[in-house]
Amino acid sequence: MLIIKWHKWLYSNKLDELRKKKWKQLQHVLQKSPFYAAYSNESRSINEYPIMNKASFMKDFDQINTAAISVDEAFDIAFKAEEQRDFSSMIGDIAVGLSSGTSGNRGVFLANENERAKWVASVLDRVIGLSFRKRSVAFFLRANNNLYESVKSKWLSFHYFDLLDTPEKHINRLNKLQPNILVAQPSLLLELAYAIEKNNLSIRPEKIISVAEVLYPEDKAYLQKVFKQNIHQVYQCTEGFLAATCPFGTLHFNEDFLIIEKKYIDAEQKRFHPVITDLERHTQPIIRYELNDIIIEDSPCPCGKKTTAIAQIEGRSDDVLKFMNKSDKMIIIYPDFIRRAIIFADASIRDYCVIQQSDQLILLFINADNEVYEKAKNALQNVLLQHEIVKVKINRIHSKQHFSGNKLRRIRNEQKQSN
Ligand SMILES: [Zn+2]
Known part of the structure; x- marks a missing residue:
């Protein structure tokens, strides 16, 4: 913790220098990676390293990691642990984590004890903040990741909530616990907000942190209204701790220990895939790893x-919708355009879901009466027509088709051959 503070003070406005120094140091670690040894050199620029994605990263897993662990061994232990809901999957002192993803497209990630401790310290420092006052943290997790189990703090007491438990059980526990800090995914925070509005739940956390799922702007606004405070965010995945909100509530990339390259995906250069290099991960170096x-x-x-x-x-x-228009041209529609069309169709729309099933079928869930549903359907139809996409049927569904414990994505493409 002290080292983190020291670095923060010393380099607060000298990010480039800090990254350069860490990049040089990292080269010594990369010497131990059979995959990267040939590249590593103090004077070599990052551009000379190959860009990786999940597939290439998993293909060369055995060669990339510096602990001589094979991909089969890692997957085997991670899957077994998940099946048995025992989340202490370790190989020696190295923890093995599975990344979420569509089936068949999951990744496996390694972190040793030192890396885990650093990770947790930076999350705590950035998100919760230091305070010499005993505080309780209610922490909702899909899997009780031993990353957080390892946090033993004199000033923070962690209480884990298993997302697979019933909402009634959560509400009972929360009413008793009265947590100071609440950490959960947005779909669960929404459930809690509904319970507050129905007077079933009465808690007054001083800080709320949204994790794991996309926090849609309208959900954020609603949560801020019910909880009467800013909703903070942590953006992290097994690939790394990527970003956290500042006191203004804006998410910032952790560019003191990450190098973020932007791979723009639209002509306006507004949207990008982050290509991340983590300067502090040594067991499994993350070098120019492109996230989707x-x-x-x-x-x-x-x-x-x-x-x-x-x-x-x-x-x-894979949340981008794809259709052929009437001139047989492939059209890509980003989720935010769909989202805006739906929520601006009627002020009462809050709970919705748009699922593309095929090139000619969209399933639409709107938690409202027929009149409001028709407005949303027309708005969605108009977006398609603007792109000359015709012959797409929109069918109403009466649930979000979301199962608790899974991540909620309000807009998603479930077409079989999407890529
Ligand atoms: Zn800021």
């Missing part, structure tokens, strides 16, 4: 931080 998340960049934040500000995490590239 779609980030919308923000203008510089009034807080004065020099790190890249994020306006919105729009979703993943």
Whole structure:
């Protein structure tokens, strides 16, 4: 913790220097990676390293990691642990984590004890903040990741909530616990907000942190209204701790220990895939790893931080809807355009879901009466027509088709051959 503070003070406005220094140091670690040894050199620039994605990263897993662990061994132990809901999957002192993803497209990630401790310290420092007052943290997790189990703090007591438990059980526990800090995914925060509005739940956390799922702007606004405070965010995945909100509530990339390259995916250069290099992960070096998340960049934040500000995490590239228009041209529609069309169709729309099933079928869930549903359907139809997409049927469904414990994505593409 002290080292983190020291670095923060020393390099607060010298990010480039800090990254350069860490990049040089990292080269010694890369010597131990059979895959990267040939590249590593103190004077070599990052551009000379190959860009990786989940597939190539998993293909060369055995050669990339510095602990001589094979991909089969890692997957085997991670899957077994998940099946048995025993989340202490370790190989020696190295923890093994599975990344979420569509089936068949999951990744496996390694972190040793030192890396886990650093990770947790930076999350705590950035998100919760230091305070010499005993505080309780209610922490909702899909899997009780031993990353957080390892946090033993004199000032924070962690209480884990298993997302697979019933909402009644959560509400009972929360009413008793009265947590100071609440950490959960947006779909669960929404459930809690409904319970507050129905007077079933009465808690007054001083800080609320949204994790794991996309926090849609309208959900954020509703949560802020019910909880009467800013909703903070942590953007992290097994691939790394990527961003956290500043006191202004803006998400900033952690560019003191990450190098973020932006791979723009639209002509306006507004949306990009982050290509991340983590300067502090040694067991499994993360060098130029392209995530398929779609980030919308923000203008510089009034807080004065020099790190890249994020306006919105729009979703993943598999949340992009794809159709052929009447001239047989492939049209890509980003989730945010769909979202805006739906929520601006009627002020009462809050709970919705848009699922593309095929080139000619969209399933639409709107939690409202027929009149409001028709408005949303027309708005969606208009977006399609603007792109000359015709012959797409929109069918009403009466649930979000979301199962608790899974991540909620309000807009998603479930076409079989999407890529
Ligand atoms: Zn800021």
